[in-house]
Amino acid sequence: MSTTSILDRDRVRELFDLRGSYGAAHGGGYEGDPYPVWHRLREQGPVHAGVVHELTGYEGPALFQGLPHPDRPHFSAFSYAACDTAYRNGEVFASSIEPVDPNNGELSVSNSLLTMGGLQHRRSRALVQPSFIPGKAQWWIRNWIEETVDQLIDGFADAGRAELNVDFCAAIPVLTITGSFGVSVEQALEIRAALSRPDDIVEILRPIVAARREKPEDDLISVLAQAELKGEDGKTTRLTDAEIYSFSVLLLTAGSGTTWKQMGIVLTALLQRPEVLDAVREDRELLRPAIEEALRWMPTDPMFSRYVTQDVDFHGVHMPAGSVLHLCVAAANRDPDRWRDPDEFDITRPLTPTFAFGGGVHVCLGMHVARAEMRVGINRLLDRLPNLRLDPEGETPRFIGMYERGATEIPVLFG
Numbered sequence: 001m002s003t004t005s006i007l008d009r010d011r012v013r014e015l016f017d018l019r020g021s022y023g024a025a026h027g028g029g030y031e032g033d034p035y036p037v038w039h040r041l042r043e044q045g046p047v048h049a050g051v052v053h054e055l056t057g058y059e060g061p062a063l064f065q066g067l068p069h070p071d072r073p074h075f076s077a078f079s080y081a082a083c084d085t086a087y088r089n090g091e092v093f094a095s096s097i098e099p100v101d102p103n104n105g106e107l108s109v110s111n112s113l114l115t116m117g118g119l120q121h122r123r124s125r126a127l128v129q130p131s132f133i134p135g136k137a138q139w140w141i142r143n144w145i146e147e148t149v150d151q152l153i154d155g156f157a158d159a160g161r162a163e164l165n166v167d168f169c170a171a172i173p174v175l176t177i178t179g180s181f182g183v184s185v186e187q188a189l190e191i192r193a194a195l196s197r198p199d200d201i202v203e204i205l206r207p208i209v210a211a212r213r214e215k216p217e218d219d220l221i222s223v224l225a226q227a228e229l230k231g232e233d234g235k236t237t238r239l240t241d242a243e244i245y246s247f248s249v250l251l252l253t254a255g256s257g258t259t260w261k262q263m264g265i266v267l268t269a270l271l272q273r274p275e276v277l278d279a280v281r282e283d284r285e286l287l288r289p290a291i292e293e294a295l296r297w298m299p300t301d302p303m304f305s306r307y308v309t310q311d312v313d314f315h316g317v318h319m320p321a322g323s324v325l326h327l328c329v330a331a332a333n334r335d336p337d338r339w340r341d342p343d344e345f346d347i348t349r350p351l352t353p354t355f356a357f358g359g360g361v362h363v364c365l366g367m368h369v370a371r372a373e374m375r376v377g378i379n380r381l382l383d384r385l386p387n388l389r390l391d392p393e394g395e396t397p398r399f400i401g402m403y404e405r406g407a408t409e410i411p412v413l414f415g
């Protein structure tokens with residue numbers, strides 16, 4: 001049976017629509033173009049008192065990392081240099097102000113690797129890092145990405161048309177990450193749906209973790225089940241089940257909720273510029289710079305936050321200890337001090353590091369997996385679907401969303 005016929009299309013659409021209930025909480029109702037406002041704010045000063053969505057003029061619901069915390073002062077940074085300063089100093093700009101303890105605290109991404117600091121973060125990240133280095137990209141491609149991509153294309157190749165956002169972009173990352181956790185295709189969407197109910201995820205993972213403790217397989221959950229952590233006393237211990245679940249909830253969330261939107265952004269940017277798409281089709285070496293440029297031009301997660309641990313004067317603004325600093329990385333990625341004509345989507349510009357995957361010690365662990373998913377996915381579309389183009393009679397794709405940005409729909413024709 002093909003993957004598309006297993007994945008319930010309506011369910012995928014419901015779970016992967018920025019305007020649906022899941023996305024709406026993160027500002028999915030925002031339909032404007034925030035970049036002109038962010039340019040104006042940056043010109044007025046690199047750092048402002050206030051929260052990004054309010055400063056942008058959006059009044060709908062918009063939760064994300066570092067929000068809402070109404071009891072704390074909030075600041076937002078819009079320049080590359082200000083975001084860079086914060087990323088480089090994890091002691092003053094911490095990912096959490098609460099102690100992080102997966103063994104005792106609640107099971108959530110805000111009590112995981114993502115929020116740890118200092119030595120605790122270094123030791124935990126070191127456990128999983130080897131599975132995410134560039135050299136491991138082929139492991140991900142061979143074990144999960146390639147087959148998923150081909151099965152998905154099989155599902156619509158004969159139809160001459162498809163809606164790539166749901167039928168393709170949404171399915172690849174969720175099937176890749178759940179596959180690496182030994183979760184069946186049938187349960188992949190259950191995992192996605194249960195991300196806000198972590199106890200249900202534990203129920204799905206418990207038998208898999210137990211089996212991999214006994215007998216490891218060639219997958220990521222076995223890496224976690226077998227990983228050993230060296231304590232301060234020099235003794236090595238295995239990760240507890242609670243620590244494994246904490247990692248799992250983070251990886252399943254980060255791995256399934258981001259790349260689909262980013263792949264949709266790359267595809268939309270290319271489909272809306274047929275001459276650039278033709279150039280990429282002809283010379284696949286251009287796909288890499290096209291993906292990197294889309295990450296700069298429109299990162300799917302435009303904002304990440306840090307907690308200020310001591311009084312600090314920061315790029316001309318005084319921030320008291322206890323403040324929240326929102327790093328508007330999407331604005332930083334279009335800082336004219338770093339990129340010429342920053343609003344242009346230009347795949348020929350020199351490659352310069354961006355903040356699409358964050359920065360500093362918490363820089364995205366899965367960035368090479370995400371890049372591999374986008375590269376393999378788009379390459380195979382171009383290989384297998386001749387004359388791939390936007391459907392002129394379909395809804396024109398639009399970019400929407402405040403803290404999670406992506407395309408509405410990507411209706412295409414081919415053949």
Ligand code: HEM
Nearest residue numbers: 113114254255258259262304356357358362364365366370
């Ligand atoms: C295009 C897709 C993706 C984007 C734009 C993205 C973006 C980011 C960003 C900005 C951060 C830093 C958060 C912070 O500074 O607080 C981050 C962290 C992280 N990402 Fe991704 N991500 C993507 C895909 C993935 C994938 C596919 C995985 C897993 C397979 C993943 C796993 C993680 C993990 C585990 C962290 C936490 C790292 C740490 O705290 O040390 N991400 N991601």
